Amino acid sequence: METIPAIKFGTSLVRVVLLCLFAMALLVAIAHAQTSEPVMVAIAHPATSEDTIPRSSLRAIFGMRLQKWPAETPVKVFVLRDDTLEHATFSKTVLQVFPHQLRMAWDRQVFSGQGQYPEQVGSTQEMLSRVASTAGAIGYVKASEVGQNVRVLKIR
């Protein structure tokens, strides 16, 4: 019978510790989200007919399904490596698709003969120059790094 208060004390201690841990994790997560996630924007070749695009169409373009702009120009998709912060953030916040889901969707299409992979570029500089110089090109960069020769696509 004497052990009951001890057990009660033990369990409540565990609960308090767990609560503190969760609170800390939450704070860390919030701080993490605030400091490290850049604001990403979709960019396109300057001659593109569109200024705005529905999120669903943007998803279909980066999902390698939609192949042409309304003005019939072929779409050319550029991406960074899957493990870059820019790619992950653009996928999650702009497309609202997890990057590994995007990769699975590409794999499923390429290996069943229904589609192709987007072209991977090595850096933000290369992304900007390729999008600026390729007709129908689409890609993404940090909002702070948008250059003169590309057009920002707003989500409609």
Add this chain to the structure above:
Amino acid sequence: MCVYSRFARTTSCIALLGMLSLWATAARALDLLGGDFQLHGFASLTLVNTTDNNFFGQSDDQVSKDFREVGVNASWRVTPALQLSAQLLSRVAGEIDNGGVRLDYGLVDWAALSSEDGRGGIRLGRVKTAYGLYNTTRDVPFTRPSIILPQSIYFERTRNLTVSADGAELYFERYGESGMLSASFAYGQPQTDTDAAKVALVGLNRPGSVDSKLAPDLQVMYEGAGSRYRLAFTALRLDLRYRPGYGDVLMAGRFKLTPLIFSAQYNAEAWSLTSEYAFRRTSVDDFGPFFYNGKADGQSYYVQGTYRLAPQWEALVRYDAYYADKDDRDGKDFAAATRLPRFTRFAKDWTVGLRYDVTPQFMLRAEVHRVDGTGFLAAQDNPQPQALRRDWDIFMLQASFRF
């Protein structure tokens, strides 16, 4: 019969001729089209060990290396609306498949309709069969959740019947704010020319052959909230006929198989939950007194959870159940009629697995199965039904590479 195969042969010939005539210019296209020509492939080697029974070769208390997959594909986007693609596949799978190179798919994809809100078109040639969530890339290790797909729905034994078909597929996709709705309807000739397809239906050492009518295949899928939810329904109909050979004890029998599959998947950032349920109506008629004729409703389902422990590590747990006849789940009636073991009519499989992506191109996997029943085992690897054991375990290690 002739009309069906002629249709199938013509469509696949058109696709192949198209591919071949363009193949010559493919190397040049690589330069000229700046990335519109792509070449990709994969290779895998799997070690299999079982405590009893043979799975992918002689695995019973031994290590079998007879599960190997190699595939190479090429695709060329000629215009935004037109893509040509083909894949060659070689598969060693115990005594079921000897590694001979086959055309896995070879097709012309014409997206005739395309707008901001969706697209629609037709695929002609040898087209992968839409069947549940995983079938179209079932031989590509990176796209599978585990070393082997849940056998209750994606049998290795009968894969040749549902892997791809020669014919045409109409498809339609609609991109909405909440998600994507897609549908496809294929009509084509399933591949029945391999020994594996025949053995799966009529057993070992039969002198006859199997052929199939054109098979319709419908799939409707909804992917909501950026693929967080994926829901699908598939209906397929196979109508197969056996042509007895010289001195055959079997008569000209007929198989009708109608699998219906309901699929659901939920994807969170770190974990996924997937479940599929299949209902298979099977009727076997006119084979004569030396065969198990009759109707049966097969039932299969699995529930699978995967968890990403770290960016390169993923763990899997799955329960997978198969019943050849839902009104004879424990196989007693079958055993009484055939004197074969009753546990050949079901399989209940608990699986745990681990995946490690060493690099984006190189993957290692380990997997353990604890199985009750032998329902999904192939006769080619287990010719003596009396030698089968009901409770058995599988251990597998796989290395795979892609480019």
